[in-house]
Each structure stands twice: as C-alpha cells, then as structure tokens.
Amino acid sequence: MKNxxxxxxxxxIADNSLILGQRLGELCGHxxxxxxxxxxxxxxxxxxxxxxxxxQYIARLHDKEKTEDDIAFLRSEREYINVLLVEQPNTHFxxxxxxxxxxxxxxxxxxxxxxxxxxxxxxxxxxKAIKEVSYHFRFSSDWVKRLGDGTKESHYxxxxxxxxxxxxxxxFFHLTEADKAMIEAGIGVDVxxxxxxxxxxxxxxxxxxxxxxGASKYFQKGGKQGIHSEHMGFILTELQYMQRTYPNMKW
Amino acid sequence: MKKNWPLWEVFVRSxxxxxxxxxxSLHASDEKMALENARDVYTRRNEGVSIWVVKSIHITxxxxxNNGELFEPxxxxxxxxxxxxxLPDELKHM
Amino acid sequence: xNEKDIKNLEEIFEQRIARDEKIEPKDWMPEKYRQTHxxxxxxxxxxxxxxxxxxxxWITRAPTLRRKVALLAKVQDEAGHGLYLYSATETLGITxxxxxxxxxxxxxxYSSIFNYxxxxxxxxxxxxxxxxxxxxxxxxxxxxxxxxxxxxAMVRICKEESFHxxxxxxxxxxxxxxxxxxxxxxxxxxxxxxxxxxxxFGPPDAESTHTEQSMKWKLKRKSNDDLRQQFIDQTIPxxxxxxxxxxxxxxxxxxxxxxxxxxxxxxxxxxxxxxxxGPCNKERINARIDAWEKGVxxxxxxLAYAEKQSDKKLNKAV
Numbered sequence: 001m002k003n004x005x006x007x008x009x010x011x012x013i014a015d016n017s018l019i020l021g022q023r024l025g026e027l028c029g030h031x032x033x034x035x036x037x038x039x040x041x042x043x044x045x046x047x048x049x050x051x052x053x054x055x056q057y058i059a060r061l062h063d064k065e066k067t068e069d070d071i072a073f074l075r076s077e078r079e080y081i082n083v084l085l086v087e088q089p090n091t092h093f094x095x096x097x098x099x100x101x102x103x104x105x106x107x108x109x110x111x112x113x114x115x116x117x118x119x120x121x122x123x124x125x126x127x128k129a130i131k132e133v134s135y136h137f138r139f140s141s142d143w144v145k146r147l148g149d150g151t152k153e154s155h156y157x158x159x160x161x162x163x164x165x166x167x168x169x170x171x172f173f174h175l176t177e178a179d180k181a182m183i184e185a186g187i188g189v190d191v192x193x194x195x196x197x198x199x200x201x202x203x204x205x206x207x208x209x210x211x212x213x214g215a216s217k218y219f220q221k222g223g224k225q226g227i228h229s230e231h232m233g234f235i236l237t238e239l240q241y242m243q244r245t246y247p248n249m250k251w
Numbered sequence: 252m253k254k255n256w257p258l259w260e261v262f263v264r265s266x267x268x269x270x271x272x273x274x275x276s277l278h279a280s281d282e283k284m285a286l287e288n289a290r291d292v293y294t295r296r297n298e299g300v301s302i303w304v305v306k307s308i309h310i311t312x313x314x315x316x317n318n319g320e321l322f323e324p325x326x327x328x329x330x331x332x333x334x335x336x337x338l339p340d341e342l343k344h345m
Numbered sequence: 346x347n348e349k350d351i352k353n354l355e356e357i358f359e360q361r362i363a364r365d366e367k368i369e370p371k372d373w374m375p376e377k378y379r380q381t382h383x384x385x386x387x388x389x390x391x392x393x394x395x396x397x398x399x400x401x402x403w404i405t406r407a408p409t410l411r412r413k414v415a416l417l418a419k420v421q422d423e424a425g426h427g428l429y430l431y432s433a434t435e436t437l438g439i440t441x442x443x444x445x446x447x448x449x450x451x452x453x454x455y456s457s458i459f460n461y462x463x464x465x466x467x468x469x470x471x472x473x474x475x476x477x478x479x480x481x482x483x484x485x486x487x488x489x490x491x492x493x494x495x496x497x498a499m500v501r502i503c504k505e506e507s508f509h510x511x512x513x514x515x516x517x518x519x520x521x522x523x524x525x526x527x528x529x530x531x532x533x534x535x536x537x538x539x540x541x542x543x544x545x546f547g548p549p550d551a552e553s554t555h556t557e558q559s560m561k562w563k564l565k566r567k568s569n570d571d572l573r574q575q576f577i578d579q580t581i582p583x584x585x586x587x588x589x590x591x592x593x594x595x596x597x598x599x600x601x602x603x604x605x606x607x608x609x610x611x612x613x614x615x616x617x618x619x620x621x622x623g624p625c626n627k628e629r630i631n632a633r634i635d636a637w638e639k640g641v642x643x644x645x646x647x648l649a650y651a652e653k654q655s656d657k658k659l660n661k662a663v
Binding site for chain 3: 022025026028029030031032033034035036037038041042044045048049051052055068069072073092093145146147149150151153154157238239241242243246249250251
C-alpha cells in the first residue's frame with residue numbers, strides 16, 4: 001500500500017462513523033415517537049454518508065482494486081478500529097443520547113481541526129461533515145439536558161447512562177502509530193490538544209443538565225487496536241451477513 | 252388525562268425571495284425541539300432556507316360559518332380590479 | 346339544529362364536493378364524513394408506520410453501503426408519511442395518542458401486507474416494487490380527494506415516494522442480472538409477495554361495503570377490481586423485464602379486453618390476515634406497543650423540562 005499510515009488514520013475516523021451509524025440504524029422504526037425517530041435516522045444517514053466518503057477515498061490507496069464495500073463489510077473483527085464507545089448498545093434512549101453526546105462533542109472538535117488538514121480530500125470531507133456534526137451536537141446536547149433535567153426517572157436513567165459510558169471517553173485521545181505519523185505530516189489532528197477543552201465542554205453541558213460528571217478514573221481502551229467489546233461480533237454478524245453468506249456477488 | 256407533546260404548525264421559506272408557506276404540523280415538547288423536528292421532518296429534501304414554528308393553539312382562525320359576512324362583500328367591489336376600467340387598446344403599459 | 350336544517354346542510358355539502366370544492370377542517374361536515382375520514386386517514390397512517398417494520402429489520406443487514414442508506418432513507422420517509430397523515434387526521438379533532446391507542450388495542454386496521462414476513466434481501470426489492478407500486482396507484486387517485494388536508498398530504502407523499510418503487514425495482518434488477526442464487530432469491534420473493542400485493546386493493550367489488558359513499562366523497566376514485574386490474578396490467582411487463590415469473594398459471598393476455606386475465610385470489614387468506622391471524626400480526630403490533638411504551642419516560646421528561654424552562658423564563662420576567 002502506498003500510504004499505510006494515511007489509510008489507517010482515515011480508517012479510524014471512518015469506522016467510528018460506520019459503527020455508530022449502524023447502531024442508530026437499529027433504532028429506525030422504534031424511536032420514542034415519530035419525530036425523534038426521523039431525527040435519529042437523519043443522524044445515521046449523515047454518519048453513513050461520511051463513512052462512504054472516507055472509504056471511497058482510502059479504497060484508492062489500496063494496491064489491489066478495492067471498493068467502499070470491501071472495506072465496510074469484508075474485514076475481520078480485529079481489523080475494525082473504531083473506539084469502544086460507538087459499539088455500545090442502545091440499552092435505552094438515555095444510553096443512545098449519552099453515547100451520541102460524548103461522541104458528538106469529540107467529533108465536532110475533530111472536524112473543526114481536520115478542515116485544516118494538508119490532505120485536500122480529507123479537508124473537503126471535514127468541511128462538509130462539520131455542518132452535519134454541528135447539528136448532531138446541538139440535537140444530542142439538547143436531549144441530554146431534557147433528560148437530565150426532566151423528571152426524576154429520566155434524571156436517574158440519564159445519570160445511569162453517563163456513568164456507564166464515561167469510561168469510554170478517554171479512548172478518543174489515545175494516539176496510534178498512524179495518528180502520530182499523520183500529525184507529523186500535517187495531515188492528521190493532534191486530538192490530545194483539545195482533550196481539556198473536550199472535558200470542559202462535556203462538563204458544562206452535563207452540569208446544565210443537572211447531571212454529575214462521571215466519577216470513575218478507570219477508563220477502557222482497545223477499540224483503536226482492534227480489541228473490541230463482546231458487542232462487536234454481533235454488530236458485524238448483522239453488518240456482514242449478506243456479504244459473507246453470498247460472497248463475490250453484486251447487490 | 253395524560254399530557255402529550257403539543258402540536259405545532261410549521262412554515263417554511265423555500266428560498267429567499269419567497270414567503271414562508273404552511274408545510275404541515277408536528278409534535279414537540281418545546282420551541283427548540285419544534286424547530287429541530289421541523290428541520291428533520293419537512294426539509295429532508297432541501298426544501299427550505301428558513302423555518303417558523305408556532306404552537307397550533309396560538310392560531311386564531313375565522314369561522315367558516317361567518318364566511319358570508321366576511322368574504323362575500325368583497326366579491327362585487329370589482330372596481331378594485333384593473334379590468335374594471337375600459338381604456339383604448341392603443342394605450343400600452345398601464 | 347333541527348333535522349331539516351341538517352338535511353339542508355348535507356345537501357349543500359354534497360353539492361360542494363360534487364363541484365370539486367375542497368372541504369377544510371373547520372367547515373361544517375356530516376358526522377359520518379368526519380368519522381369515515383378519521384378511520385381511513387388514520388388507517389393509512391398506521392400502514393405507513395407499521396410498514397416501517399418489515400423493511401426496518403433489514404437496515405442493519407443491507408448488503409452494501411449504497412443500499413443501506415437508500416433503505417434507511419426510504420423507511421424514514423415512511424415515518425414522515427405517517428406523520429403527515431396523523432397530522433391530517435388530527436385536524437378532525439382527534440389526537441395522535443388516541444389514534445395510537447386504537448392501533449395498539451387492535452381496534453384500528455392497517456394494510457394487511459405488512460403482516461407478511463420480510464425474510465430475504467430480495468424482499469426489500471419486492472416490497473418496493475410491488476407493495477409501493479400498489480400503494481402508489483391508490484395514492485395518486487387520492488391526491489384529488491375531497492378533504493383538503495388529506496389531499497395535500499397525498500400530494501406531498503406521492504412526490505416523495507417516487508423513488509421508493511424505483512429503489513425496489515433496482516434491487517430486483519440487480520439480483521436478476523446476478524448469479525443463479527440471486528435470481529432464485531428474486532423469484533422466490535415474487536412468489537411470496539405477488540398474491541398479497543393483489544389483496545392490497547381490498548375485497549372484490551361485489552363484496553366491498555361503503556364503496557358508493559366513498560366514491561361520492563372522492564375517497565375512492567376507482568373500484569377495487571379496476572385498480573387491481575390496472576396494477577396487474579402495468580406490473581406484468583415489468584416482471585418480464587426482470588425475467589421472473591408471476592406465480593399464476595391462469596395469467597393470460599386477453600386481446601379482447603386488452604388486459605390480463607388472472608387466477609382466483611385466496612380471499613380466505615386475506616380475511617384471516619385482516620382479522621389478525623396473519624404470519625406477523627402479533628409481532629408488528631407488539632413492536633409498535635413496545636416502542637411507544639419504552640418512550641413514555643422520554644416524552645414525559647421532555648415535557649417536564651419544557652415546563653421548567655418556561656417557569657424559569659416567567660420568573661425572570663417578573
């Protein structure tokens with residue numbers, strides 16, 4: 001491959017969008033009401049659209065001819081390098097919103113910086129994505145406030161979700177070898193630079209939502225190295241079902 | 252009775268230069284959500300550049316029962332229309 | 346109002362419809378008109394949201410990213426269409442929650458076709474091609490129905506749905522141009538969806554109740570049998586393009602009628618499904634109830650939050 005680091009760097013961002021888009025896709029038709037159902041599907045569509053842009057780009061970096069679908073559907077579990085957060089299940093609506101919120105704050109900050117990438121394609125994708133992600137952030141942070149500062153029950157459920165998912169937030173800021181090489185080249189974003197800003201932003205909104213900030217200092221990691229939670233296998237089972245059952249066909 | 256999310260009316264401006272037009276309605280718990288829902292429901296195909304939402308209960312409407320007294324009297328005031336005035340054909344641009 | 350006055354109003358009302366005038370929500374209307382419209386429009390709305398389920402269950406398994414986003418967008422449109430239709434029903438003085446209650450309790454009906462299982466990917470093609478194809482025939486006719494909000498919702502829906510049938514046909518076309526396994530998958534799907542699609546137009550005219558009234562109110566523009574024939578005539582050539590065979594040994598072109606003759610529909614199966622005993626009736630309703638009940642705390646929270654916010658605003662103002 002011409003540029004393995006570039007490939008892996010983009011793959012990391014794209015896999016997050018794919019797996020989160022897939023998770024949100026599970027909810028289509030099962031939302032708390034029609035309006036919210038439609039809104040969540042819009043977010044899923046945005047994420048999958050971004051995924052396609054990234055995969056189409058890196059498919060060209062392969063020596064052999066590859067397609068976006070080869071990358072999306074035909075890797076083994078250890079080859080997906082999304083963060084653990086995005087593969088967490090839709091336990092209840094509070095989890096869906098907390099997962100979205102934690103991701104959106106990071107995603108937005110990442111896209112802001114990625115616009116400045118020296119890689120023109122990447123910068124163009126980020127410029128388009130940032131408009132979508134800004135909306136996701138607005139949507140999820142509003143919902144975090146509604147649920148946090150809504151009823152007693154919703155407060156309890158939202159706090160439960162925040163506490164459960166908090167341990168997955170630190171992984172955003174781990175740098176892989178590909179990350180480091182791409183930062184060096186002026187293509188990638190040094191996410192460690194906005195780690196503090198990330199937690200300030202998250203805390204601000206959680207506080208407004210009358211929620212307490214995750215207490216745990218023990219964080220989980222591994223997704224970026226392809227060491228996933230047990231949920232991942234089931235996600236891939238559905239995602240890859242057609243491609244694995246009927247290999248080498250056009251759909 | 253159990254309380255439900257109120258109904259809102261949605262008005263969308265398709266592009267600058269055009270007025271906001273009534274697009275339909277939806278449910279939302281607050282005005283922020285009403286705007287967001289309106290965006291997600293009614294502009295999925297790039298139909299708008301501006302959205303207004305208003306709670307349906309805030310709309311005051313005429314009663315069709317009174318249509319006679321409200322709207323009939325305007326019908327015979329044909330002198331408000333340009334065609335009422337007979338002018339020679341040679342006259343252009345008036 | 347005495348009986349004579351009502352009679353008079355009814356006559357004026359019927360004349361307005363005969364003149365192609367639209368009826369708007371606040372206009373006087375016979376109680377039967379209101380009730381019939383609540384029933385039919387909400388039934389249509391229920392069909393949209395129950396219809397999300399068989400296709401929704403394939404979103405996570407769609408074979409390519411392109412198919413995945415198209416299917417997601419399509420199922421999302423169905424939510425939108427349900428929403429437009431519920432809104433149109435609400436103008437008649439009933440709430441969406443009351444309509445859901447009717448759906449969940451089994452009092453309200455929805456299109457029977459959605460009680461059949463979507464078991465292979467080819468079913469996503471067949472549903473788009475046949476089910477949406479049949480629905481469009483009904484819906485185009487309803488764009489000029491007499492009740493304004495319903496007609497407007499239908500216009501919007503027809504515009505948006507134009508991609509749905511194409512999406513389905515393209516899925517099948519790809520299968521039919523593919524491997525033997527794929528072709529067989531497409532054929533199997535047509536075998537299973539063909540007859541239920543024909544049933545979508547409702548019982549034969551001879552057994553159809555309230556047709557005359559519905560014709561007068563423009564809730565129905567053509568009879569069930571006429572629409573069914575139209576659907577068959579336009580679909581057979583499409584099946585030929587795909588190269589798959591409609592599962593009806595009696596299907597034959599009738600040169601005299603310039604239409605296809607077709608075999609007997611199994612009306613017993615139709616009534617069984619309508620009465621709630623189709624393959625997936627229970628699953629569909631349970632899925633709807635489940636989503637609604639799991640959403641209670643979310644909807645309550647949003648309302649409570651909105652109240653707190655407006656209290657805060659009030660306190661600031663004082």
